[in-house]
Amino acid sequence: MKFVKNRYSVLLGFGAVLLILSFLVRTVLLVWAFPQSGLRLSHLPAIYGKGLIYDAGVALFFTIAYALYLLLLPQRLNNTLFNRVFTYTGFFLAMVILVFSFFAEFTFWGEYSGRFDFIAVDYLIYTYEVISNINQSYPLPLLIGGVLLFTALITWALARRGVFRNSFQSNTPFGKRLLIFAVLAGLMFLHIFLINNTWAEKSKNRYAQELSKAGVYSFISAYLNNELAYDKYYLLEDDNSAFSRLRTLLQSPDSHYLAAGNTIYRSITDTATRVTPNVIMVTIESFSADFMDRFGNTGHITPVLDSIAKEGILFTNMYATGTRTVRGMEALTLAVPPTPGQSIVRRKKNENLFSVGQLFEQQGYESTFFYGGDGYFDNMNKYFGNNGYDITDRLRHKLVDDHITTTRTNIPDSAVQFENAWGVCDEDIYAAAIKSADQKYAAGKPFYDFVMTTSNHRPFTYPSGKIDIPSGSSREGAVKYTDYAIGQFLKKIRTKPWFKNTVIIFVADHCASSAGKNEIEISKYHIPCILYNVPGAAPQEISTMCSQIDIYPTLLGMLHWTYNSKFYGKNVLEPGYQPRAMVSTYQKLGYLEPGKLLILSPQQKAQCFSWNKERNEQRATAMDSTLLKNSIATYQTAYSLFKNGGMAK
Incomplete structure (x- = not known):
């Protein structure tokens, strides 16, 4: 990210990491599922093409609040201790959530052969049973330690490439910041109005559907759609x-x-x-x-x-x-x-x-x-x-x-x-x-x-x-x-x-x-x-x-x-x-x-x-x-x- 020498280098770095990790997760799940999936090479363009669009939507949802923060942050505070602590802390916490969700996708896929759905929403609500189940099924200290270590390595790697320094030392005019925010917000709203989780379900192959989805996106979709109105979404008779x-x-x-x-x-x-x-x-x-x-x-x-x-x-x-x-x-x-x-x-x-x-x-x-x-x-x-x-x-x-x-x-x-x-x-x-x-x-x-x-x-x-x-x-x-x-x-x-x-x-x-x-x-x-x-x-x-x-x-x-x-x-x-x-x-x-x-x-x-x-x-x-x-x-x-x-x- 050395070529991005403005206030948005951290935001773009986070987005790039998200897209790369999402691509790797999708690929691993594809290899995992392939022997029993009935997938063909002709399924791959839709899996990766739609997957990229869903992943981009997740990146937008993750970063839009930070984009608003960057828009409103006065230039005199950009290179202060406050902004450094806020940016490093926010980046690290968001990346922890992202990395943990990717790990959870593997365990969820192993149990249900699908991306997050209503089951995952339920599991978030009933934390006692789920945390106890995770603790009894997996070495929880090693899991959490691994997530934190991997997140720390990502943060260190981006810092080594100057991503944080470029953001703190930049002087991006307000007009340019406003334009960038408007573009990001516009893309997010277009994504909300034009794309939904059912777009992934046009394939007749269930594995192709699930692989083209993004876990975080599917989770949010499931949370917002706990009940489907039959008379709104399904074929009707008098x-x-x-x-x-x-x-x-x-x-x-x-x-x-x-x-x-x-x-x-x-x-x-x-x-x-x-x-x-x-x-x-x-x-x-x-x-x-x-x-x-x-x-x-x-x-x-x-x-x-x-x-x-x-x-x-x-x-x-x-x-x-x-x-x-x-x-x-x-x-x-x-x-x-x-x-x-x-x-x-x-x-x-x-x-x-x-x-x-x-x-x-x-x-x-x-x-x-x-x-x-x-x-x-x-x-x-x-x-x-x-x-x-x-x-x-x-x-x-x-x-x-x-x-x-x-x-x-x-x-x-x-x-x-x-x-x-x-x-x-x-x-x-x-x-x-x-x-x-x-x-x-x-x-x-x-x-x-x-x-x-x-x-x-x-x-x-x-x-x-x-x-x-x-x-x-x-x-x-x-x-x-x-x-x-x-x-x-x-x-x-x-x-x-x-x-x-x-x-x-x-x-x-x-x-x-x-x-x-x-x-x-x-x-x-x-x-x-x-x-x-x-x-x-x-x-x-x-x-x-x-x-x-x-x-x-x-x-x-x-x-x-x-x-x-x-x-x-x-x-x-x-x-x-x-x-x-x-x-x-x-x-x-x-x-x-x-x-x-x-x-x-x-x-x-x-x-x-x-x-x-x-x-x-x-x-x-x-x-x-x-x-x-x-x-x-x-x-x-x-x-x-x-x-x-x-x-x-």
Whole structure:
């Protein structure tokens, strides 16, 4: 930067370093992803061209405040101790943030194969869990020391080249400073109005999309767009037409609608004798179907689940609605499709909804949500507590008022044998659920429990001596411990007097990874689900394509319940059931039928694909008008019902 001998040499030096580091990060991620990405050389111009524009935008956002400072700083203060301290300090702090964000991009990519998104925004908000997780997953002192050392080297290198000296010793006239600031501000505003993160998503290859983005830019974009308005960004039908089609899709031989118009409120009727067992749903963190031997895994890391899959009712063709725990919770508690943006669990005005917990509560059950961490995270306590569930969690944030309308119970230290950043180990959360079940049974109260596990989550740590894979060493170890804990749970409850009248559901919240060659990689949504100990039900496999949202309508059908419903889920075993599933990212809404996938996306776009499950191939194909109308009817009405109070109990 010796040739820049004016007040802006530090600003330009910072911008140059940012662009160089961004280029290197993008290149490393490209090399990392290339073997499984399906990328071609023809993707590179867009990846690097768009990437440069996003990086330039980040540089502008980082430096515009400093540019204003340089504009207003009087010349007599330019070479003073005050300006030197301010400039060196500001440069160093900004570079620390930049370097740390680049490091975080590698770790985030390793977990999600993408640039920062809503997950990163969430992680910034919930600092305790995230900092603890980082500390347990990585050598934090070395990490921070490395970031500071690297930043110091960059600062020293630029100082050696005279970048700071040129700025301090310059005499740049006010008119020239005003012109430079006007140009920079103009470029920034042009960037704001002309460029957005969706520009990177024009490629059909998901990796090409993510690689062309900039991490910091994507983070800010995600922060500003937590919720997407379906009626603003997506294809629409007339509301009456959309609801009419949806009502036809949801109609079944045993149901009739309780009101006309834009509602799905209906009565489900069964004339057989109703069975009312207790129900415990174990929701397994990040558990892909392909972890199990039944679905092709050769590591034999799930002997318990593979065994009970043969004894219970196994859904072999079920798909999660999303890629995050809160999305799975939304599907498993409300039986509704995903809507763009955040899960309903995280949104405002999500109380008193027509939920599974409320339904069981109406039938005299006590519904409880069990979580091994602090349910303050991801708004879980407020959501469950205001939708019919009592709460049992770790209660770390003792001063936080969750504004819940039910009872909250703490898991005491004395009941914890192992704990990491995300909560107690699976054995401990099962122990809490068993203790609660004993108490409810003794009081003569039927119970419905939602148990959320955490052990199958980075840093993949668990109690030592339980399995033959060291704690913290791998995802496979966490999966094997998760399976082991399920075995211990079943061993204990089989001795309980309430076991013979208790259905156990084992289902994943989502898969371990959502990354793939396509915008929505269907195989990355395939999850296992087992209904175990269902009264009078023989072991079987259900191979019909279905969704997480279908679990409770199917179970209640098997138990011969008559009830009113606002669920989008259907009984998979009923005559005339039409196979379909909903899969999504935060912006992409997928509607899946056997051999076909339709994706709705912002800017009123829709794409249709053929899908070969055996080869995991998706190919663009001509639009299927019926599939399109079914997709729009499903997602548009779900958004409308939630926003307008139609999902309330």
